Amino acid sequence: MKTSIKNQKQNNTVNNGVVKKAGIFTLSIAVMFYMVLAFSLLASCSKDDSPTIETEAILPTLALVTGIEGTYNGVIGSPTNGTLNYSIKAETPEIFKEIVVNKIVDGVETHHESFNIDYPGFVPNSTSYTYNLNYVLSSGNANSEISFKAIVIDEAGNTATLSFASAIVKEPLISKYMLLKVENPVVGAVNTPYFMSINNGVLKTETVANVFNNGVDEHIFAVLSYNDGSGLYISAPNTTLETQLLTEFNIRQITKFKEQAIGTSGFNDYNIYDVYEMSDLYEAAEFNSHEEKADALDTGKVFSFLTNNGKIGLIHIREVEFVSGEFYVDVDVLIQQ
Structure with missing residues:
Protein backbone atom coordinates (compact mmCIF):
# COMPACT_ATOMS: atom_id res chain seq x y z
CA MET A 1 0.00 0.00 0.00
CA LYS A 2 2.79 2.37 0.87
CA THR A 3 4.58 1.42 -2.28
CA SER A 4 1.50 2.26 -4.31
CA ILE A 5 1.19 5.68 -2.73
CA LYS A 6 4.89 6.40 -3.31
CA ASN A 7 4.61 5.41 -6.93
CA GLN A 8 1.59 7.66 -7.33
CA LYS A 9 3.55 10.63 -5.95
CA GLN A 10 6.39 9.91 -8.27
CA ASN A 11 3.99 9.75 -11.18
CA ASN A 12 2.42 13.03 -10.13
CA THR A 13 5.85 14.65 -9.95
CA VAL A 14 6.73 13.44 -13.42
CA ASN A 15 3.40 14.55 -14.77
CA ASN A 16 3.77 17.94 -13.16
CA GLY A 17 7.17 18.35 -14.80
CA VAL A 18 5.74 17.48 -18.16
CA VAL A 19 2.87 19.90 -17.65
CA LYS A 20 5.25 22.66 -16.60
CA LYS A 21 7.47 22.04 -19.61
CA ALA A 22 4.44 22.02 -21.87
CA GLY A 23 3.18 25.27 -20.35
CA ILE A 24 6.53 26.97 -20.80
CA PHE A 25 6.68 25.81 -24.41
CA THR A 26 3.14 27.04 -25.07
CA LEU A 27 3.92 30.38 -23.46
CA SER A 28 7.04 30.77 -25.58
CA ILE A 29 5.06 30.05 -28.73
CA ALA A 30 2.45 32.62 -27.69
CA VAL A 31 5.08 35.27 -26.96
CA MET A 32 6.74 34.67 -30.30
CA PHE A 33 3.36 34.83 -32.05
CA TYR A 34 2.49 38.14 -30.46
CA MET A 35 5.95 39.56 -31.20
CA VAL A 36 5.60 38.62 -34.88
CA LEU A 37 2.10 40.09 -34.91
CA ALA A 38 3.34 43.32 -33.30
CA PHE A 39 6.19 43.69 -35.76
CA SER A 40 3.79 43.02 -38.61
CA LEU A 41 1.44 45.70 -37.35
CA LEU A 42 4.31 48.16 -36.91
CA ALA A 43 5.59 47.46 -40.38
CA SER A 44 2.08 47.82 -41.77
CA CYS A 45 1.52 51.13 -39.99
CA SER A 46 4.92 52.41 -41.03
CA LYS A 47 4.21 51.48 -44.62
CA ASP A 48 0.74 53.04 -44.56
CA ASP A 49 1.95 56.27 -42.92
CA SER A 50 4.81 56.97 -45.33
CA PRO A 51 3.87 59.53 -48.06
CA THR A 52 3.70 58.51 -51.67
CA ILE A 53 6.56 60.18 -53.54
CA GLU A 54 5.46 61.39 -56.95
CA THR A 55 7.89 62.75 -59.47
CA GLU A 56 6.98 66.36 -60.35
CA ALA A 57 7.26 67.53 -63.92
CA ILE A 58 10.03 70.08 -64.50
CA LEU A 59 8.30 72.96 -66.25
CA PRO A 60 9.66 75.22 -69.00
CA GLU A 171 3.38 110.98 -80.74
CA PRO A 172 6.30 113.41 -81.15
CA LEU A 173 5.89 117.06 -80.26
CA ILE A 174 4.73 119.64 -82.78
CA SER A 175 7.34 122.32 -83.42
CA LYS A 176 6.62 125.64 -85.08
CA TYR A 177 7.92 129.18 -85.41
CA MET A 178 5.17 131.84 -85.34
CA LEU A 179 4.91 135.61 -85.50
CA LEU A 180 2.40 137.33 -83.21
CA LYS A 181 1.41 141.01 -83.24
CA VAL A 182 -0.44 143.43 -80.98
CA GLU A 183 -0.97 147.21 -81.10
CA ASN A 184 -0.29 149.76 -78.40
CA PRO A 185 -2.93 150.65 -77.49
CA VAL A 186 -4.78 147.44 -78.33
CA VAL A 187 -7.34 147.91 -81.08
CA GLY A 188 -8.59 144.43 -81.91
CA ALA A 189 -7.95 144.62 -85.65
CA VAL A 190 -9.67 141.80 -87.49
CA ASN A 191 -6.62 140.52 -89.39
CA THR A 192 -3.88 140.82 -86.76
CA PRO A 193 -2.45 137.48 -85.48
CA TYR A 194 -3.03 137.84 -81.75
CA PHE A 195 -3.82 134.18 -81.08
CA MET A 196 -2.23 130.71 -81.08
CA SER A 197 -4.36 127.61 -81.66
CA ILE A 198 -3.93 123.86 -81.95
CA ASN A 199 -6.41 121.49 -83.58
CA ASN A 200 -5.92 117.98 -84.97
CA GLY A 201 -2.16 118.27 -84.78
CA VAL A 202 -2.01 121.66 -86.53
CA LEU A 203 -0.40 124.54 -84.64
CA LYS A 204 -0.92 128.04 -86.06
CA THR A 205 -1.76 131.69 -85.47
CA GLU A 206 -5.35 132.97 -85.61
CA THR A 207 -7.04 136.35 -86.10
CA VAL A 208 -10.29 137.90 -84.93
CA ALA A 209 -11.64 137.29 -88.44
CA ASN A 210 -10.86 133.56 -88.14
CA VAL A 211 -12.71 133.38 -84.85
CA PHE A 212 -15.72 135.13 -86.38
CA ASN A 213 -15.76 133.20 -89.65
CA ASN A 214 -14.58 129.75 -88.58
CA GLY A 215 -15.47 129.47 -84.91
CA VAL A 216 -11.93 128.52 -83.88
CA ASP A 217 -12.22 130.05 -80.40
CA GLU A 218 -12.39 126.62 -78.72
CA HIS A 219 -8.94 125.76 -80.13
CA ILE A 220 -7.17 128.98 -79.10
CA PHE A 221 -4.91 128.42 -76.09
CA ALA A 222 -2.91 131.69 -75.95
CA VAL A 223 -3.42 135.41 -76.63
CA LEU A 224 -0.77 138.10 -77.09
CA SER A 225 -1.79 141.41 -75.52
CA TYR A 226 -0.51 144.59 -73.87
CA ASN A 227 -1.45 147.11 -71.22
CA ASP A 228 0.47 149.62 -69.11
CA GLY A 229 0.09 147.60 -65.91
CA SER A 230 1.06 144.14 -67.20
CA GLY A 231 3.24 145.21 -70.09
CA LEU A 232 3.54 142.80 -72.99
CA TYR A 233 2.14 139.40 -72.03
CA ILE A 234 0.71 136.11 -73.27
CA SER A 235 -2.29 134.74 -71.43
CA ALA A 236 -5.12 132.26 -71.51
CA PRO A 237 -8.22 133.59 -73.33
CA ASN A 238 -9.98 133.24 -69.99
CA THR A 239 -7.64 135.83 -68.43
CA THR A 240 -6.98 138.36 -71.22
CA LEU A 241 -7.81 141.82 -69.88
CA GLU A 242 -8.31 143.49 -73.28
CA THR A 243 -11.81 142.23 -73.96
CA GLN A 244 -11.92 143.98 -77.33
CA LEU A 245 -9.86 141.02 -78.59
CA LEU A 246 -12.47 138.52 -77.42
CA THR A 247 -15.74 139.92 -78.73
CA GLU A 248 -16.24 136.94 -81.05
CA PHE A 249 -15.32 134.30 -78.43
CA ASN A 250 -18.03 131.99 -77.15
CA ILE A 251 -15.49 129.70 -75.45
CA ARG A 252 -12.53 131.05 -73.49
CA GLN A 253 -10.06 128.30 -72.71
CA ILE A 254 -7.86 128.13 -69.61
CA THR A 255 -4.10 127.72 -70.08
CA LYS A 256 -1.55 127.78 -67.26
CA PHE A 257 2.00 129.15 -67.59
CA LYS A 258 5.26 128.65 -65.67
CA GLU A 259 8.44 130.58 -66.43
CA GLN A 260 11.56 128.46 -66.99
CA ALA A 261 15.08 129.66 -66.24
CA ILE A 262 16.65 127.78 -69.16
CA GLY A 263 16.98 130.58 -71.71
CA THR A 264 17.49 130.17 -75.44
CA SER A 265 20.28 127.59 -75.15
CA GLY A 266 18.19 125.44 -72.81
CA PHE A 267 15.21 125.61 -75.14
CA ASN A 268 17.40 124.58 -78.06
CA ASP A 269 18.39 121.43 -76.17
CA TYR A 270 14.87 120.08 -76.63
CA ASN A 271 13.57 118.40 -79.76
CA ILE A 272 10.27 116.94 -80.95
CA TYR A 273 10.98 113.56 -79.31
CA ASP A 274 11.31 114.97 -75.78
CA VAL A 275 7.65 114.34 -74.99
CA TYR A 276 8.13 113.00 -71.47
CA GLU A 277 10.87 115.52 -70.63
CA MET A 278 8.41 118.28 -71.54
CA SER A 279 6.02 117.01 -68.87
CA ASP A 280 8.80 116.70 -66.28
CA LEU A 281 9.94 120.26 -66.98
CA TYR A 282 6.45 121.66 -66.44
CA GLU A 283 5.85 119.69 -63.24
CA ALA A 284 9.16 120.78 -61.69
CA ALA A 285 8.58 124.53 -62.22
CA GLU A 286 6.62 127.00 -60.09
CA PHE A 287 3.68 129.12 -61.22
CA ASN A 288 4.09 132.82 -61.92
CA SER A 289 2.28 135.45 -59.88
CA HIS A 290 -0.73 134.70 -62.07
CA GLU A 291 -1.14 131.09 -63.18
CA GLU A 292 -2.78 132.01 -66.48
CA LYS A 293 -0.27 134.62 -67.66
CA ALA A 294 3.27 134.71 -69.05
CA ASP A 295 4.12 138.33 -68.43
CA ALA A 296 7.04 140.73 -68.91
CA LEU A 297 7.83 139.13 -72.26
CA ASP A 298 11.38 139.67 -73.47
CA THR A 299 13.83 138.11 -75.89
CA GLY A 300 15.19 134.77 -74.63
CA LYS A 301 12.48 134.03 -72.06
CA VAL A 302 10.97 130.54 -71.97
CA PHE A 303 7.61 129.48 -70.54
CA SER A 304 6.08 126.05 -69.98
CA PHE A 305 2.34 125.84 -70.45
CA LEU A 306 -0.53 123.42 -69.92
CA THR A 307 -3.67 123.69 -72.06
CA ASN A 308 -7.21 123.03 -70.93
CA ASN A 309 -7.19 119.62 -72.64
CA GLY A 310 -3.94 118.50 -71.04
CA LYS A 311 -1.34 119.35 -73.69
CA ILE A 312 2.02 120.50 -72.33
CA GLY A 313 4.43 122.68 -74.27
CA LEU A 314 7.16 125.32 -74.31
CA ILE A 315 7.10 128.87 -75.68
CA HIS A 316 10.44 130.48 -76.46
CA ILE A 317 10.44 134.24 -77.04
CA ARG A 318 12.88 134.47 -79.94
CA GLU A 319 12.62 138.23 -80.44
CA VAL A 320 10.52 141.23 -79.39
CA GLU A 321 10.37 144.35 -81.56
CA PHE A 322 8.29 147.52 -81.36
CA VAL A 323 7.76 149.17 -84.74
CA SER A 324 5.32 151.97 -85.62
CA GLY A 325 3.03 151.41 -82.64
CA GLU A 326 2.99 147.60 -82.88
CA PHE A 327 4.76 144.84 -80.98
CA TYR A 328 6.13 142.02 -83.12
CA VAL A 329 6.85 138.88 -81.09
CA ASP A 330 8.64 135.94 -82.73
CA VAL A 331 8.02 132.70 -80.85
CA ASP A 332 9.15 129.08 -81.12
CA VAL A 333 6.62 126.60 -79.79
CA LEU A 334 6.89 122.92 -78.87
CA ILE A 335 3.64 121.24 -77.86
CA GLN A 336 2.33 117.72 -77.33
CA GLN A 337 -0.10 116.32 -79.87
Whole structure:
Protein backbone atom coordinates (compact mmCIF):
# COMPACT_ATOMS: atom_id res chain seq x y z
CA MET A 1 0.00 0.00 0.00
CA LYS A 2 2.79 2.37 0.87
CA THR A 3 4.58 1.42 -2.28
CA SER A 4 1.50 2.26 -4.31
CA ILE A 5 1.19 5.68 -2.73
CA LYS A 6 4.89 6.40 -3.31
CA ASN A 7 4.61 5.41 -6.93
CA GLN A 8 1.59 7.66 -7.33
CA LYS A 9 3.55 10.63 -5.95
CA GLN A 10 6.39 9.91 -8.27
CA ASN A 11 3.99 9.75 -11.18
CA ASN A 12 2.42 13.03 -10.13
CA THR A 13 5.85 14.65 -9.95
CA VAL A 14 6.73 13.44 -13.42
CA ASN A 15 3.40 14.55 -14.77
CA ASN A 16 3.77 17.94 -13.16
CA GLY A 17 7.17 18.35 -14.80
CA VAL A 18 5.74 17.48 -18.16
CA VAL A 19 2.87 19.90 -17.65
CA LYS A 20 5.25 22.66 -16.60
CA LYS A 21 7.47 22.04 -19.61
CA ALA A 22 4.44 22.02 -21.87
CA GLY A 23 3.18 25.27 -20.35
CA ILE A 24 6.53 26.97 -20.80
CA PHE A 25 6.68 25.81 -24.41
CA THR A 26 3.14 27.04 -25.07
CA LEU A 27 3.92 30.38 -23.46
CA SER A 28 7.04 30.77 -25.58
CA ILE A 29 5.06 30.05 -28.73
CA ALA A 30 2.45 32.62 -27.69
CA VAL A 31 5.08 35.27 -26.96
CA MET A 32 6.74 34.67 -30.30
CA PHE A 33 3.36 34.83 -32.05
CA TYR A 34 2.49 38.14 -30.46
CA MET A 35 5.95 39.56 -31.20
CA VAL A 36 5.60 38.62 -34.88
CA LEU A 37 2.10 40.09 -34.91
CA ALA A 38 3.34 43.32 -33.30
CA PHE A 39 6.19 43.69 -35.76
CA SER A 40 3.79 43.02 -38.61
CA LEU A 41 1.44 45.70 -37.35
CA LEU A 42 4.31 48.16 -36.91
CA ALA A 43 5.59 47.46 -40.38
CA SER A 44 2.08 47.82 -41.77
CA CYS A 45 1.52 51.13 -39.99
CA SER A 46 4.92 52.41 -41.03
CA LYS A 47 4.21 51.48 -44.62
CA ASP A 48 0.74 53.04 -44.56
CA ASP A 49 1.95 56.27 -42.92
CA SER A 50 4.81 56.97 -45.33
CA PRO A 51 3.87 59.53 -48.06
CA THR A 52 3.70 58.51 -51.67
CA ILE A 53 6.56 60.18 -53.54
CA GLU A 54 5.46 61.39 -56.95
CA THR A 55 7.89 62.75 -59.47
CA GLU A 56 6.98 66.36 -60.35
CA ALA A 57 7.26 67.53 -63.92
CA ILE A 58 10.03 70.08 -64.50
CA LEU A 59 8.30 72.96 -66.25
CA PRO A 60 9.66 75.22 -69.00
CA THR A 61 10.99 78.66 -68.09
CA LEU A 62 11.02 82.07 -69.79
CA ALA A 63 13.45 84.83 -68.81
CA LEU A 64 14.13 88.37 -69.97
CA VAL A 65 17.64 88.64 -71.47
CA THR A 66 17.75 92.24 -72.76
CA GLY A 67 15.36 95.20 -72.38
CA ILE A 68 14.09 97.11 -69.36
CA GLU A 69 11.78 95.44 -66.84
CA GLY A 70 9.69 98.54 -66.15
CA THR A 71 7.50 100.65 -68.43
CA TYR A 72 9.20 102.02 -71.54
CA ASN A 73 8.57 105.63 -72.62
CA GLY A 74 7.96 105.18 -76.34
CA VAL A 75 7.85 107.99 -78.89
CA ILE A 76 6.82 107.29 -82.48
CA GLY A 77 9.65 107.99 -84.90
CA SER A 78 12.26 108.61 -82.21
CA PRO A 79 15.75 107.31 -83.07
CA THR A 80 16.25 106.30 -79.43
CA ASN A 81 12.73 105.56 -78.13
CA GLY A 82 10.88 104.55 -81.28
CA THR A 83 11.52 100.79 -81.20
CA LEU A 84 10.91 98.08 -78.60
CA ASN A 85 14.08 95.95 -78.56
CA TYR A 86 13.81 92.95 -76.24
CA SER A 87 15.21 89.40 -76.04
CA ILE A 88 13.73 86.54 -74.03
CA LYS A 89 15.04 82.99 -73.60
CA ALA A 90 12.85 79.89 -73.36
CA GLU A 91 14.25 76.71 -71.80
CA THR A 92 12.38 73.38 -71.79
CA PRO A 93 13.55 70.20 -69.97
CA GLU A 94 11.35 68.36 -72.45
CA ILE A 95 11.90 69.00 -76.15
CA PHE A 96 10.91 72.51 -77.25
CA LYS A 97 7.71 72.61 -79.32
CA GLU A 98 6.54 76.21 -79.79
CA ILE A 99 6.70 79.79 -78.55
CA VAL A 100 3.69 82.06 -79.09
CA VAL A 101 3.96 85.85 -78.73
CA ASN A 102 0.83 87.97 -78.26
CA LYS A 103 0.51 91.76 -78.38
CA ILE A 104 -1.68 93.59 -75.84
CA VAL A 105 -2.90 97.11 -76.70
CA ASP A 106 -5.00 98.88 -74.06
CA GLY A 107 -5.98 95.50 -72.60
CA VAL A 108 -6.94 93.84 -75.91
CA GLU A 109 -4.78 90.78 -76.65
CA THR A 110 -4.07 89.57 -80.20
CA HIS A 111 -1.61 87.15 -81.79
CA HIS A 112 1.68 88.73 -82.89
CA GLU A 113 3.83 85.82 -84.11
CA SER A 114 4.87 82.22 -83.37
CA PHE A 115 7.95 80.02 -83.75
CA ASN A 116 7.61 76.22 -84.02
CA ILE A 117 8.73 73.12 -85.94
CA ASP A 118 7.33 74.55 -89.18
CA TYR A 119 9.43 77.71 -88.90
CA PRO A 120 12.54 78.01 -91.13
CA GLY A 121 15.67 77.49 -89.08
CA PHE A 122 14.00 75.35 -86.42
CA VAL A 123 16.53 73.00 -84.73
CA PRO A 124 15.01 69.53 -84.10
CA ASN A 125 15.08 68.20 -80.51
CA SER A 126 16.24 71.56 -79.13
CA THR A 127 15.48 72.42 -75.50
CA SER A 128 15.95 76.20 -75.68
CA TYR A 129 15.14 79.14 -77.92
CA THR A 130 15.93 82.87 -77.80
CA TYR A 131 13.23 85.17 -79.18
CA ASN A 132 14.10 88.70 -80.29
CA LEU A 133 11.41 91.40 -80.44
CA ASN A 134 12.13 94.39 -82.68
CA TYR A 135 8.83 96.26 -82.77
CA VAL A 136 8.79 99.67 -84.45
CA LEU A 137 6.21 102.00 -82.92
CA SER A 138 3.80 103.49 -85.46
CA SER A 139 0.92 105.96 -85.58
CA GLY A 140 -1.46 103.09 -84.88
CA ASN A 141 0.08 102.81 -81.40
CA ALA A 142 -0.26 106.52 -80.57
CA ASN A 143 -1.54 107.41 -77.10
CA SER A 144 -1.88 103.78 -76.05
CA GLU A 145 -0.39 101.32 -73.59
CA ILE A 146 1.23 98.34 -75.28
CA SER A 147 2.90 95.16 -74.02
CA PHE A 148 3.73 91.62 -75.15
CA LYS A 149 3.19 88.16 -73.65
CA ALA A 150 5.21 85.05 -74.55
CA ILE A 151 3.99 81.47 -74.04
CA VAL A 152 6.43 78.56 -74.40
CA ILE A 153 5.16 74.98 -74.89
CA ASP A 154 7.18 71.74 -74.73
CA GLU A 155 6.37 68.35 -76.26
CA ALA A 156 4.79 67.16 -73.01
CA GLY A 157 2.31 70.04 -73.15
CA ASN A 158 3.87 71.95 -70.24
CA THR A 159 3.80 75.75 -70.55
CA ALA A 160 5.30 78.92 -69.10
CA THR A 161 4.38 82.57 -69.73
CA LEU A 162 6.19 85.90 -69.49
CA SER A 163 4.89 89.45 -69.91
CA PHE A 164 7.47 91.90 -71.26
CA ALA A 165 8.03 95.05 -73.36
CA SER A 166 5.46 97.21 -71.57
CA ALA A 167 5.35 100.73 -73.03
CA ILE A 168 3.39 103.97 -73.06
CA VAL A 169 3.39 105.33 -76.60
CA LYS A 170 3.21 109.02 -77.51
CA GLU A 171 3.38 110.98 -80.74
CA PRO A 172 6.30 113.41 -81.15
CA LEU A 173 5.89 117.06 -80.26
CA ILE A 174 4.73 119.64 -82.78
CA SER A 175 7.34 122.32 -83.42
CA LYS A 176 6.62 125.64 -85.08
CA TYR A 177 7.92 129.18 -85.41
CA MET A 178 5.17 131.84 -85.34
CA LEU A 179 4.91 135.61 -85.50
CA LEU A 180 2.40 137.33 -83.21
CA LYS A 181 1.41 141.01 -83.24
CA VAL A 182 -0.44 143.43 -80.98
CA GLU A 183 -0.97 147.21 -81.10
CA ASN A 184 -0.29 149.76 -78.40
CA PRO A 185 -2.93 150.65 -77.49
CA VAL A 186 -4.78 147.44 -78.33
CA VAL A 187 -7.34 147.91 -81.08
CA GLY A 188 -8.59 144.43 -81.91
CA ALA A 189 -7.95 144.62 -85.65
CA VAL A 190 -9.67 141.80 -87.49
CA ASN A 191 -6.62 140.52 -89.39
CA THR A 192 -3.88 140.82 -86.76
CA PRO A 193 -2.45 137.48 -85.48
CA TYR A 194 -3.03 137.84 -81.75
CA PHE A 195 -3.82 134.18 -81.08
CA MET A 196 -2.23 130.71 -81.08
CA SER A 197 -4.36 127.61 -81.66
CA ILE A 198 -3.93 123.86 -81.95
CA ASN A 199 -6.41 121.49 -83.58
CA ASN A 200 -5.92 117.98 -84.97
CA GLY A 201 -2.16 118.27 -84.78
CA VAL A 202 -2.01 121.66 -86.53
CA LEU A 203 -0.40 124.54 -84.64
CA LYS A 204 -0.92 128.04 -86.06
CA THR A 205 -1.76 131.69 -85.47
CA GLU A 206 -5.35 132.97 -85.61
CA THR A 207 -7.04 136.35 -86.10
CA VAL A 208 -10.29 137.90 -84.93
CA ALA A 209 -11.64 137.29 -88.44
CA ASN A 210 -10.86 133.56 -88.14
CA VAL A 211 -12.71 133.38 -84.85
CA PHE A 212 -15.72 135.13 -86.38
CA ASN A 213 -15.76 133.20 -89.65
CA ASN A 214 -14.58 129.75 -88.58
CA GLY A 215 -15.47 129.47 -84.91
CA VAL A 216 -11.93 128.52 -83.88
CA ASP A 217 -12.22 130.05 -80.40
CA GLU A 218 -12.39 126.62 -78.72
CA HIS A 219 -8.94 125.76 -80.13
CA ILE A 220 -7.17 128.98 -79.10
CA PHE A 221 -4.91 128.42 -76.09
CA ALA A 222 -2.91 131.69 -75.95
CA VAL A 223 -3.42 135.41 -76.63
CA LEU A 224 -0.77 138.10 -77.09
CA SER A 225 -1.79 141.41 -75.52
CA TYR A 226 -0.51 144.59 -73.87
CA ASN A 227 -1.45 147.11 -71.22
CA ASP A 228 0.47 149.62 -69.11
CA GLY A 229 0.09 147.60 -65.91
CA SER A 230 1.06 144.14 -67.20
CA GLY A 231 3.24 145.21 -70.09
CA LEU A 232 3.54 142.80 -72.99
CA TYR A 233 2.14 139.40 -72.03
CA ILE A 234 0.71 136.11 -73.27
CA SER A 235 -2.29 134.74 -71.43
CA ALA A 236 -5.12 132.26 -71.51
CA PRO A 237 -8.22 133.59 -73.33
CA ASN A 238 -9.98 133.24 -69.99
CA THR A 239 -7.64 135.83 -68.43
CA THR A 240 -6.98 138.36 -71.22
CA LEU A 241 -7.81 141.82 -69.88
CA GLU A 242 -8.31 143.49 -73.28
CA THR A 243 -11.81 142.23 -73.96
CA GLN A 244 -11.92 143.98 -77.33
CA LEU A 245 -9.86 141.02 -78.59
CA LEU A 246 -12.47 138.52 -77.42
CA THR A 247 -15.74 139.92 -78.73
CA GLU A 248 -16.24 136.94 -81.05
CA PHE A 249 -15.32 134.30 -78.43
CA ASN A 250 -18.03 131.99 -77.15
CA ILE A 251 -15.49 129.70 -75.45
CA ARG A 252 -12.53 131.05 -73.49
CA GLN A 253 -10.06 128.30 -72.71
CA ILE A 254 -7.86 128.13 -69.61
CA THR A 255 -4.10 127.72 -70.08
CA LYS A 256 -1.55 127.78 -67.26
CA PHE A 257 2.00 129.15 -67.59
CA LYS A 258 5.26 128.65 -65.67
CA GLU A 259 8.44 130.58 -66.43
CA GLN A 260 11.56 128.46 -66.99
CA ALA A 261 15.08 129.66 -66.24
CA ILE A 262 16.65 127.78 -69.16
CA GLY A 263 16.98 130.58 -71.71
CA THR A 264 17.49 130.17 -75.44
CA SER A 265 20.28 127.59 -75.15
CA GLY A 266 18.19 125.44 -72.81
CA PHE A 267 15.21 125.61 -75.14
CA ASN A 268 17.40 124.58 -78.06
CA ASP A 269 18.39 121.43 -76.17
CA TYR A 270 14.87 120.08 -76.63
CA ASN A 271 13.57 118.40 -79.76
CA ILE A 272 10.27 116.94 -80.95
CA TYR A 273 10.98 113.56 -79.31
CA ASP A 274 11.31 114.97 -75.78
CA VAL A 275 7.65 114.34 -74.99
CA TYR A 276 8.13 113.00 -71.47
CA GLU A 277 10.87 115.52 -70.63
CA MET A 278 8.41 118.28 -71.54
CA SER A 279 6.02 117.01 -68.87
CA ASP A 280 8.80 116.70 -66.28
CA LEU A 281 9.94 120.26 -66.98
CA TYR A 282 6.45 121.66 -66.44
CA GLU A 283 5.85 119.69 -63.24
CA ALA A 284 9.16 120.78 -61.69
CA ALA A 285 8.58 124.53 -62.22
CA GLU A 286 6.62 127.00 -60.09
CA PHE A 287 3.68 129.12 -61.22
CA ASN A 288 4.09 132.82 -61.92
CA SER A 289 2.28 135.45 -59.88
CA HIS A 290 -0.73 134.70 -62.07
CA GLU A 291 -1.14 131.09 -63.18
CA GLU A 292 -2.78 132.01 -66.48
CA LYS A 293 -0.27 134.62 -67.66
CA ALA A 294 3.27 134.71 -69.05
CA ASP A 295 4.12 138.33 -68.43
CA ALA A 296 7.04 140.73 -68.91
CA LEU A 297 7.83 139.13 -72.26
CA ASP A 298 11.38 139.67 -73.47
CA THR A 299 13.83 138.11 -75.89
CA GLY A 300 15.19 134.77 -74.63
CA LYS A 301 12.48 134.03 -72.06
CA VAL A 302 10.97 130.54 -71.97
CA PHE A 303 7.61 129.48 -70.54
CA SER A 304 6.08 126.05 -69.98
CA PHE A 305 2.34 125.84 -70.45
CA LEU A 306 -0.53 123.42 -69.92
CA THR A 307 -3.67 123.69 -72.06
CA ASN A 308 -7.21 123.03 -70.93
CA ASN A 309 -7.19 119.62 -72.64
CA GLY A 310 -3.94 118.50 -71.04
CA LYS A 311 -1.34 119.35 -73.69
CA ILE A 312 2.02 120.50 -72.33
CA GLY A 313 4.43 122.68 -74.27
CA LEU A 314 7.16 125.32 -74.31
CA ILE A 315 7.10 128.87 -75.68
CA HIS A 316 10.44 130.48 -76.46
CA ILE A 317 10.44 134.24 -77.04
CA ARG A 318 12.88 134.47 -79.94
CA GLU A 319 12.62 138.23 -80.44
CA VAL A 320 10.52 141.23 -79.39
CA GLU A 321 10.37 144.35 -81.56
CA PHE A 322 8.29 147.52 -81.36
CA VAL A 323 7.76 149.17 -84.74
CA SER A 324 5.32 151.97 -85.62
CA GLY A 325 3.03 151.41 -82.64
CA GLU A 326 2.99 147.60 -82.88
CA PHE A 327 4.76 144.84 -80.98
CA TYR A 328 6.13 142.02 -83.12
CA VAL A 329 6.85 138.88 -81.09
CA ASP A 330 8.64 135.94 -82.73
CA VAL A 331 8.02 132.70 -80.85
CA ASP A 332 9.15 129.08 -81.12
CA VAL A 333 6.62 126.60 -79.79
CA LEU A 334 6.89 122.92 -78.87
CA ILE A 335 3.64 121.24 -77.86
CA GLN A 336 2.33 117.72 -77.33
CA GLN A 337 -0.10 116.32 -79.87
